[in-house]
Amino acid sequence: MATDNNCKNQLSSPSPAQCMEHYGCIYENNHLITLLVDPQNGGIADANRAACEFYGYSLRDFRKLRISDLAADRESGIQEFVDKAMPGSGTEKNRVFMDRHILSGGGAIDVEIHTGLITMLGKLCIYTVIHDISERVRSEQRLRESEERYRDLVELCPEAILVYSGGTILFANKQTERMFGLKRKELVGKGIEDFFNEEYFQSAEHNKLKTTGLLKERFRIEQRLIRKQDNRIFDLEISGAPVTYEEEKALQLVLRDITESKREVERAVRLQEHRHAVSFPLDSKAVLEKLYIPARTLSGDFYIFQKINEEQVIGIIGDVTGKGITAALNISALRVLYMDSLISTQDPVQVLNDLNHKVQQYLGEDYIAGCCFLLDFGKGVLKAAGAGINEFLYVPQGQKSERITVKGAPLGMFGNSEFEEKEIKFRSGDRFCFYSDGMELLFDNSELGRGREYLLERFAGAALQDDCTWLSLNIK
Known part of the structure; x- marks a missing residue:
C-alpha cells in the first residue's frame, strides 16, 4: 500500500x-x-x-x-x-x-x-x-495421510507396483526388487527400458507408458520384457491407471508376472491343436474338411470322433462355457466323460442323456452345448441328437443344403432334459455339415453348406465374436 x-x-x-x-x-x-x-x-x-x-x-x-x-x-x-x-x-x-x-x-x-x-x-x-489457510492446511494434511495410506497398501500388495510419469519411475514398492533384481532406490529416476529390453510391444501401447498427464482411463496390456542383467524373460500383464503423485500427474502401473500362466496356455494350445489335427477314423468311407478358428488363444469349441467298428463312427461337436484354461480343462474332462459313456452306449440320444447327468455331477454350472451323431456306413444312415447345438446341414449330391433341427437344452442345464434325435439316409456324394454357434453368427445356411476354401476366404478380416468350428463330412 x-x-x-x-x-x-x-x-x-x-x-x-x-x-x-x-x-x-x-x-x-x-x-x-x-x-x-x-x-x-x-x-x-x-x-x-x-x-x-x-x-x-x-x-x-x-x-x-x-x-x-x-x-x-x-x-x-x-x-x-x-x-x-x-x-x-x-x-x-x-x-x-x-x-x-x-x-x-x-x-x-x-x-x-x-x-x-x-x-x-x-x-x-x-x-x-x-x-x-485452514482449509489448505487440512487439504495438505489429508493428502499426506492419503499418500501414507497409499504407500502402506502398495507395500502389502503381492504384485510389483510402479508410479511412472513421462518415462520415469517416481515410486516403486518392495515387490519390484524381485522383478528388477535391484533395490528400489536404484530404480527411482530411471525408465523401465534402463533395465529391460522390450518385445512384442505395439507402438500405441508403448505410448501409454511414455506419456504423462494425458490418459484419463484405465488400461491393460500384455508385454514381454527381457531383463538386461541376465536375459530372464518376463511375460507381464500391465494394468495402468492415472493418479496424482506428489502433485504430479502420473500412472500407477501394476506389473503382474504371467510368465508361467502363459506357458500353461501355450501347452494347452498345443494340446488342442494336436487333438484337432486328427483325421476321420474311417477315411475310406468319408472325407473330413474342417475349420477351427479360436476367437482367442484358447477355444471353448471341440470335436471328437471315435471308431466303433469298420462300418460305424460316432462323433460329437461342442462348445463349453468359459474361455482360456477353464475351457481347456472342461474339454479334457468332457472327453473323459464322453469316452466313458461310449462304453455302455453308442446311440446319440443315450450318449447325451448319460453325459447330461455326468456334467451336472462333475462340472457343476459349466454348461456344454453339443451335437452327437452316429454315421453307419453299412446301412447308409446318420442318427443325430442335439443339446444346445440344435442344427446341422444335410447336402444331398447336386442339390441345395437342408437344415436339420434337433431340439435339446445344453448338457448340465436341466436334470430331466429330453434330446430329440433325427435319422437321415445318405448315399455316396452326400455331405453333412456340423458347426458351432460362432459360425452361425457369421454365415447363413447357404454359405455354411459351401466348401472350406469359400468359408476360409470369408473369414479374412472378420471380427470373431465366438470360437468357430465347422466340420464337413463328404460321403465316399
Missing part, C-alpha cells in the same frame, strides 16, 4: 480529516484482514473491519491486545513475531510466514501472515495482512 509522504511529518494528535483518511483508505475499504502492530511492544495499534469480523474482537478490544495474544502457542513471545515480521538485510521489504492463531471464541485457525513496514500517523508500524 502506498504511504502518504506527508505522514512522516504528522503530529502525535492527528486532525479529524487525517483520521477519516486513515480509516477510509487503509481499513474500512479493505477486505483483507489487516492489523497494525507496534514493533516496540507488540501491541495491536489498529485493526480494520475485516479483522474485527474474522477474529471476533471489537476495535476497542483489539487495541488492548498484543500480537502474541493471538498466537495459539502461548510460549510464543513478541520478539519472535518481530523477528519474523521485520525486513532482513538487503532489498527484502516484505516477509511471509505461517502461524496458528486463536479466535475470540477459542477456535484455532492456520494463518499465512504477510508483513511490511509502514509509517502511519508519525509512527513506524508493522503492516500485517493475514490470510486464513
Whole structure:
C-alpha cells in the first residue's frame, strides 16, 4: 500500500480529516484482514473491519491486545513475531510466514501472515495482512495421510507396483526388487527400458507408458520384457491407471508376472491343436474338411470322433462355457466323460442323456452345448441328437443344403432334459455339415453348406465374436 509522504511529518494528535483518511483508505475499504502492530511492544495499534469480523474482537478490544495474544502457542513471545515480521538485510521489504492463531471464541485457525513496514500517523508500524489457510492446511494434511495410506497398501500388495510419469519411475514398492533384481532406490529416476529390453510391444501401447498427464482411463496390456542383467524373460500383464503423485500427474502401473500362466496356455494350445489335427477314423468311407478358428488363444469349441467298428463312427461337436484354461480343462474332462459313456452306449440320444447327468455331477454350472451323431456306413444312415447345438446341414449330391433341427437344452442345464434325435439316409456324394454357434453368427445356411476354401476366404478380416468350428463330412 502506498504511504502518504506527508505522514512522516504528522503530529502525535492527528486532525479529524487525517483520521477519516486513515480509516477510509487503509481499513474500512479493505477486505483483507489487516492489523497494525507496534514493533516496540507488540501491541495491536489498529485493526480494520475485516479483522474485527474474522477474529471476533471489537476495535476497542483489539487495541488492548498484543500480537502474541493471538498466537495459539502461548510460549510464543513478541520478539519472535518481530523477528519474523521485520525486513532482513538487503532489498527484502516484505516477509511471509505461517502461524496458528486463536479466535475470540477459542477456535484455532492456520494463518499465512504477510508483513511490511509502514509509517502511519508519525509512527513506524508493522503492516500485517493475514490470510486464513485452514482449509489448505487440512487439504495438505489429508493428502499426506492419503499418500501414507497409499504407500502402506502398495507395500502389502503381492504384485510389483510402479508410479511412472513421462518415462520415469517416481515410486516403486518392495515387490519390484524381485522383478528388477535391484533395490528400489536404484530404480527411482530411471525408465523401465534402463533395465529391460522390450518385445512384442505395439507402438500405441508403448505410448501409454511414455506419456504423462494425458490418459484419463484405465488400461491393460500384455508385454514381454527381457531383463538386461541376465536375459530372464518376463511375460507381464500391465494394468495402468492415472493418479496424482506428489502433485504430479502420473500412472500407477501394476506389473503382474504371467510368465508361467502363459506357458500353461501355450501347452494347452498345443494340446488342442494336436487333438484337432486328427483325421476321420474311417477315411475310406468319408472325407473330413474342417475349420477351427479360436476367437482367442484358447477355444471353448471341440470335436471328437471315435471308431466303433469298420462300418460305424460316432462323433460329437461342442462348445463349453468359459474361455482360456477353464475351457481347456472342461474339454479334457468332457472327453473323459464322453469316452466313458461310449462304453455302455453308442446311440446319440443315450450318449447325451448319460453325459447330461455326468456334467451336472462333475462340472457343476459349466454348461456344454453339443451335437452327437452316429454315421453307419453299412446301412447308409446318420442318427443325430442335439443339446444346445440344435442344427446341422444335410447336402444331398447336386442339390441345395437342408437344415436339420434337433431340439435339446445344453448338457448340465436341466436334470430331466429330453434330446430329440433325427435319422437321415445318405448315399455316396452326400455331405453333412456340423458347426458351432460362432459360425452361425457369421454365415447363413447357404454359405455354411459351401466348401472350406469359400468359408476360409470369408473369414479374412472378420471380427470373431465366438470360437468357430465347422466340420464337413463328404460321403465316399
